[in-house]
Amino acid sequence: MLKVIDSAVPVPCWSCAVAHNESILFCPHCSKIQPPPGGDYFSVFSLVPKLDLDLGMLEHQFHKLSRKLHPDRFARASANEKDWSLADTALLNDAYRTLRDPIRRTEYLLKLQGAEIGEEHAGKDRKDPSRVPADLLEEAFDLNMQLEEMRMSKKMGDTDPQLQSDLEGAKKKYNDMLDGVDSDLRAQWQVWDNGDEPSRLEAQKKMVSLLDRRRYVNNLVRDVTETLA
Amino acid sequence: MAAEGRVVGIDLGTTNSLVAYMEGDKPVVIPGVDGSNLVPSVVALDPMPKDGRPTVTVGNSARRTLVETPERVIYSVKRLMGRGLEEVQSELKFFPFRLADDVEAGEVPRIQLGEMRFTPPEISAYILRQLKRNAERFFGSPVTQAVITVPAYFNDAQRQATKDAGRMAGLEVLRLVNEPTAAALAYGLDRNKEGLIAVYDLGGGTFDISILKLRDGIFEVQSTNGDTHLGGDDIDNLLLSIALDEIHSEHGIDLRQHPGAVQALRKSAIDAKIRLSSEPVAQFDFELPNGDRYQREIPREVFEQLIEPVLNRTAGPCKQALVDAGITPEQIDEVVLVGGSTRIPAVRKLVEDLFHLTARDKKPHIELNPDEVVALGAAVQADILAGASATTEEMLLLDVTPLSLGIEALGGTVAKIIQRNSTIPASATEHFTTGVDGQTNVAIHVVQGERELAADCRSLARFDLKGIPPMTAGLPRIEVKFLIDADGILQVSAREQRSGQQAQIEVKPTYGLTDEQVETMILDSFDNAEADFAKRLLIEARNEADTILTKIEQARTNPAWAQLRGEEISTIDAARNHLAAVKSGEDASAIREATIALDKSTHRLAELMMDAAVTSAIRGKTMEQAGEDLDEDVSAPHPMAPAEFKTDSDDDGMALWT
Numbered sequence: 001m002l003k004v005i006d007s008a009v010p011v012p013c014w015s016c017a018v019a020h021n022e023s024i025l026f027c028p029h030c031s032k033i034q035p036p037p038g039g040d041y042f043s044v045f046s047l048v049p050k051l052d053l054d055l056g057m058l059e060h061q062f063h064k065l066s067r068k069l070h071p072d073r074f075a076r077a078s079a080n081e082k083d084w085s086l087a088d089t090a091l092l093n094d095a096y097r098t099l100r101d102p103i104r105r106t107e108y109l110l111k112l113q114g115a116e117i118g119e120e121h122a123g124k125d126r127k128d129p130s131r132v133p134a135d136l137l138e139e140a141f142d143l144n145m146q147l148e149e150m151r152m153s154k155k156m157g158d159t160d161p162q163l164q165s166d167l168e169g170a171k172k173k174y175n176d177m178l179d180g181v182d183s184d185l186r187a188q189w190q191v192w193d194n195g196d197e198p199s200r201l202e203a204q205k206k207m208v209s210l211l212d213r214r215r216y217v218n219n220l221v222r223d224v225t226e227t228l229a
Numbered sequence: 230m231a232a233e234g235r236v237v238g239i240d241l242g243t244t245n246s247l248v249a250y251m252e253g254d255k256p257v258v259i260p261g262v263d264g265s266n267l268v269p270s271v272v273a274l275d276p277m278p279k280d281g282r283p284t285v286t287v288g289n290s291a292r293r294t295l296v297e298t299p300e301r302v303i304y305s306v307k308r309l310m311g312r313g314l315e316e317v318q319s320e321l322k323f324f325p326f327r328l329a330d331d332v333e334a335g336e337v338p339r340i341q342l343g344e345m346r347f348t349p350p351e352i353s354a355y356i357l358r359q360l361k362r363n364a365e366r367f368f369g370s371p372v373t374q375a376v377i378t379v380p381a382y383f384n385d386a387q388r389q390a391t392k393d394a395g396r397m398a399g400l401e402v403l404r405l406v407n408e409p410t411a412a413a414l415a416y417g418l419d420r421n422k423e424g425l426i427a428v429y430d431l432g433g434g435t436f437d438i439s440i441l442k443l444r445d446g447i448f449e450v451q452s453t454n455g456d457t458h459l460g461g462d463d464i465d466n467l468l469l470s471i472a473l474d475e476i477h478s479e480h481g482i483d484l485r486q487h488p489g490a491v492q493a494l495r496k497s498a499i500d501a502k503i504r505l506s507s508e509p510v511a512q513f514d515f516e517l518p519n520g521d522r523y524q525r526e527i528p529r530e531v532f533e534q535l536i537e538p539v540l541n542r543t544a545g546p547c548k549q550a551l552v553d554a555g556i557t558p559e560q561i562d563e564v565v566l567v568g569g570s571t572r573i574p575a576v577r578k579l580v581e582d583l584f585h586l587t588a589r590d591k592k593p594h595i596e597l598n599p600d601e602v603v604a605l606g607a608a609v610q611a612d613i614l615a616g617a618s619a620t621t622e623e624m625l626l627l628d629v630t631p632l633s634l635g636i637e638a639l640g641g642t643v644a645k646i647i648q649r650n651s652t653i654p655a656s657a658t659e660h661f662t663t664g665v666d667g668q669t670n671v672a673i674h675v676v677q678g679e680r681e682l683a684a685d686c687r688s689l690a691r692f693d694l695k696g697i698p699p700m701t702a703g704l705p706r707i708e709v710k711f712l713i714d715a716d717g718i719l720q721v722s723a724r725e726q727r728s729g730q731q732a733q734i735e736v737k738p739t740y741g742l743t744d745e746q747v748e749t750m751i752l753d754s755f756d757n758a759e760a761d762f763a764k765r766l767l768i769e770a771r772n773e774a775d776t777i778l779t780k781i782e783q784a785r786t787n788p789a790w791a792q793l794r795g796e797e798i799s800t801i802d803a804a805r806n807h808l809a810a811v812k813s814g815e816d817a818s819a820i821r822e823a824t825i826a827l828d829k830s831t832h833r834l835a836e837l838m839m840d841a842a843v844t845s846a847i848r849g850k851t852m853e854q855a856g857e858d859l860d861e862d863v864s865a866p867h868p869m870a871p872a873e874f875k876t877d878s879d880d881d882g883m884a885l886w887t
Contacts, residue, residue: 063447067625071654071715075403075614090654090712097651 014080025069025088033069036087040112041095049109051189055100062096103214106185106207109192115208133213143170143220147227154227164228171224174217181214236374236403236615237364238607240411241353241391243307243434243460244569246270247604248360248375254620256415256608258601259367261359262773263289267600268363271295271304272355274343287359296496299325299488301343305462306356308434309349310394311387313740314338325488337742350390350742351750354397358752361398366769369818375400376611378603379717380435381407382455382546382631384677385689386740388718393747403614405716408432409439410628411606412567413448415597417624424562425451427550429580429593430603431543432568434460438547440554440561446623452553452650453631454546461502461570463539468498468527471535472513476523490518505532506572533575540579547583553650558585564593571599627652630713637674637683646711649679656712660726667699671707675719688740692721698728763817770820774812777827781805789837797833804830 010019016030024037025044042049045061067073069092074085098104132140150167153159188210191203238256240247245267249258258266273291275284285291295302303326309317314328317338321327329339329346339346357377364372377400379391388405395402406414409428417426423444430437437455441448472494477483484490494515501511505527513525551558561584570576571593581587597605613621629650635643636659646657661671671694678686697705706726713719742750781801784790793801804827811819 063445063449066447066627070625070627072404072610072613072625073616076616086654086712086714087656089715090656093652093655094657097655 025065025092033074033081033084033088035084036091041098041108044092044095045099049112050193051106051109052186052193053099053105058096058100062092065092102182102185103211106189107211110204110207110211113204115204133209133216136213136216140216140220143224146170147223150227167224167228171221171228174221174224177217178214178221181210181217185210185214234615234617235364235368235370235372236376236611237360237372238406238411238604238609238611239357239360239375239377240408240604240607241307241356241377241379241394242270242603243305243432243462244270245433245600246356246360247601248364249601249604249608250364251608251612251618251620254618256605256612258604259364261288261363262366262769265289268356268359269304270307270356271302272306272342272352273298273302274345276301276343285355287355295492296489299492300341302326303340303342303347303352305434306340306349306352308458308462309338309340310353311384311390311740312338312349325492337740337746348742348750350394350747351397351752353391353394354750354752357394357398357400361400362765362769366766369766373399373401374403374611376404376406376607376614377402378406378408378411378607380430380432380455380457381409381437381439381453381628382435382457383407383717384457384632384687385717385719386687387457388716389741392716392718393742393750396747397750397752399752402716404610405718406607406610406626407437407439407450407453407628407631407717408435408603409437409453409565409567410441410448410450410626411604411610412565412597412602413439413441413443413606414609414624414626415602415606416565416594417443417448425554425556425560426563426565427547427561427584428565428567429543429547429571430455430567431570431576432460433570434458434462436460436543436546438543438550440550440556447625447627449627449652450629450650451556452550453629454550454553455631456542456546459539459542460568464502464536464570464573465495465498467535467539468502469495472498472515472523472525475525476515476517480517480519480521480523482517482519482521484517487518501527502532502573505529506574529574536573536575540573540576543579544583558583559589563591565602566593566595567599567602569600571595628715628717629653630655630717632677632687633679634689634711634713634719635676635678635683635686637676641683642681643676643678643683643686647713651713653713653717654715656710658708658710661694661707661709662703663697663700663705664702666702668702668705669697669699670695671697673709675711675721689719690721692723694723697725700727766817767815767820770817770824771812774808774820774824777824778805778808778812781827781831784831784834784838787838789834792837793834797830801827801830801834 010021012019013027013030013032013034015032016027018027018029020027020029020034025034026032027034037043040049044065045058047053066089069085069089071082071085071089074082077085098108146163146167150159150163153163185207188203188207192200192207195203235250237259238249240249247258247266247268249256251257260266261268268288269292271288271291273286273294275286286294291302292304295304305324308320312320314332314334314336317328326340326342329341332338337348337350339348340352342352357375361372361375375395377391377395379388383391391405392402409430412428412430413426424442426441426443428437428439428441430439435455435457436459437453439453440451442451443449469491473484473491476494484494497513497515501513504511508529510526510528511532513523513527515523517523551561564580564584564586566577566580571580577593580593584593586593609621609624610626612618613624613626616622630647630653631649633645633649634647634657635645638644646659647655661673663671673692673694674683675689675692676683676686677689680686692709694707694709697707704727707723708726709721709723711719711721790798804823808820808823808827811823814820
């Protein structure tokens with residue numbers, strides 16, 4: 001879904017014909033809106049790919065760019081400018097939505113680096129059963145048995161208080177586990193943002209498996225929460 | 230701003246519609262010919278279509294015909310917009326109108342109105358055209374561009390149907406704005422407030438909840454939820470069906486066989502509902518066709534128990550919106566109430582509970598008239614789009630898509646490609662390939678909704694990607710770009726990447742009109758022509774002049790006339806003679822000025838007539854209005870008419886956030 005295009009080739013502005021770098025939203029010379037640039041989501045915000053982002057700055061930039069790009073600002077412009085405003089704003093919104101969320105941002109950056117990862121936000125149907133973390137295999141199996149028992153007894157209308165408290169305990173345990181995964185991820189962000197090439201590659205590998213683990217634990221938390229509700 | 234550059238804001242409501250514009254730095258509602266800000270969303274077919282073209286009336290005059298000729302009147306058509314045949318069939322159970330006999334599955338349902346048949350967008354177009362004319366009459370110049378509001382929870386088909394209606398009415402719809410967002414714009418106009426706002430919008434037929442973040446003039450919607458099938462109509466139907474059942478069992482009369490009587494009873498139900506917002510008890514007193522009376526007392530307590538299930542249906546969407554925005558009720562700084570149904574005290578109580586307001590010593594905002602606030606917000610958005618005003622140049626609305634967009638995958642499951650509450654415009658790119666060697670077509674089914682199975686979601690459209698170069702199965706790589714635009718409407722484009730060919734897309738919208746169909750339904754192709762416009766203004770001005778001249782002649786026999794002083798009569802006569810003289814001329818504005826002058830000169834006469842006719846004197850009425858009211862039972866509002874409300878929210882000042 002991503003196009004990473006080398007943006008070294010200069011293109012002339014449609015309006016003033018002054019050549020500009022391709023990954024630009026407005027002509028630096030005449031300030032006219034340009035067709036959607038080919039760069040990645042980071043370049044929309046004039047950022048180099050990195051993981052530890054200042055979200056306040058990101059929001060500020062998002063608002064600033066929205067004011068200039070939004071179709072509301074082009075309601076009476078030429079048909080081309082209207083189209084570009086629509087496409088540019090869609091790109092801006094997609095970029096902001098991805099980058100402001102820590103997990104989506106990490107997934108996105110890893111994909112930019114060519115990593116094969118699942119998508120946490122893609123819904124149940126896309127979860128990949130082959131990626132169950134080995135250490136969780138057994139307890140996840142037990143948990144699923146308990147969940148099934150709970151669903152059955154709920155259907156019958158009586159719940160075992162022991163089972164109820166076991167499941168609440170499990171919910172807390174896996175929530176804590178999620179927090180642990182998140183802080184491990186943040187530690188790897190620092191390595192990736194500040195490290196040299198070999199340590200970056202190492203961090204990428206670790207983040208891919210952390211994300212797999214997170215997705216799996218997240219599903220467990222969701223199942224327990226749904227069953228208890 | 231040039232006159233032809235005016236963009237108006239329109240609230241196309243289930244019960245009432247309004248048109249507003251920015252007068253300097255303030256949005257104001259444009260009144261209709263009858264001086265009323267609200268145009269009832271009622272369309273009636275006149276008895277005799279001239280030259281085969283339908284002649285319709287819209288608004289109050291259409292509503293008056295509802296009891297006598299219910300088969301020629303349509304209301305609440307918004308509930309039918311963008312809906313399929315089956316949905317419309319189940320909807321129509323509560324309404325006196327019916328589907329045309331020859332409607333086939335898969336086409337846009339048409340409603341039988343007298344001897345004519347109309348699609349819901351055509352009916353809406355008549356309402357829009359009336360609003361357009363009201364605005365043109367007010368400005369004295371053509372109006373061709375508008376912002377129209379829609380419920381935030383409207384899906385793609387409902388939005389497209391609204392846009393189609395605009396086009397049929399001769400309006401270029403510059404933007405569809407979500408109603409709760411519009412309300413937030415109206416409230417947020419003259420303040421540099423920052424914070425989180427919840428807009429709770431319970432209208433005649435739809436419910437919306439939106440949570441917005443305000444910062445530096447940017448109104449960023451965080452989440453939205455709702456029910457496009459929930460509103461004041463449901464409360465009316467509850468009261469109505471109880472009354473119908475009781476009449477059946479107590480008096481042995483099945484009123485359901487008498488559409489006119491059902492409409493009269495509906496009117497009584499609405500009156501009772503409205504009264505219960507300010508009184509502890511309301512009476513049903515209804516004359517049955519056999520002369521018996523159905524009398525019943527409804528204490529507010531009973532009413533509140535009755536409507537509790539309806540009101541509780543708003544709680545789920547509110548909670549979901551909070552979860553989706555990632556906030557708790559306590560984090561909401563302000564709550565804004567929109568829609569006539571929020572006048573019900575039980576609704577206000579529910580809102581206070583949902584957002585924990587009482588504990589935090591807060592009250593929901595009701596400063597702006599809940600019937601008008603959406604139209605006022607639409608006018609603000611119209612001003613933003615026109616881009617020529619200092620008042621709104623710093624304001625920007627960032628709205629979201631209310632429903633997730635997905636593609637039907639193998640096994641009938643849904644692969645979501647754009648999540649709900651994504652800021653729009655939003656896009657997603659997906660790649661498709663072929664499953665069979667030499668295959669040149671790929672079918673894609675796009676759905677909207679949150680459920681796991683495509684069959685449980687709303688079908689939006691089926692796309693056929695055609696003209697794929699024949700290749701080995703799995704080799705073609707077709708890139709399809711889905712884009713939800715700023716109106717919340719889906720656009721699709723596709724390209725085969727290996728051959729570089731632009732794949733053709735054939736869009737078959739599941740519910741909706743084709744471009745060609747819309748073209749044939751455009752109401753008046755000459756509506757915007759300059760010469761035609763001048764002619765129309767002249768005809769309208771003459772009609773208004775005739776109306777008031779007739780009323781004056783009738784008034785001469787009224788006892789109130791005798792109470793006028795001599796100089797008052799001579800002033801009226803002078804104004805009358807002047808109007809009669811200019812009326813035959815070609816100058817529309819001279820006729821209008823003379824009409825207004827005559828109307829003003831009869832101000833006291835109108836008051837005298839009102840005083841004589843009504844015990845509760847209505848002040849400030851002019852001749853024309855008094856005459857209209859006297860034509861009928863003054864004390865009884867029309868079916869679906871909003872009654873007079875005694876609230877502190879009706880002043881036009883924009884109170885500050887507390």
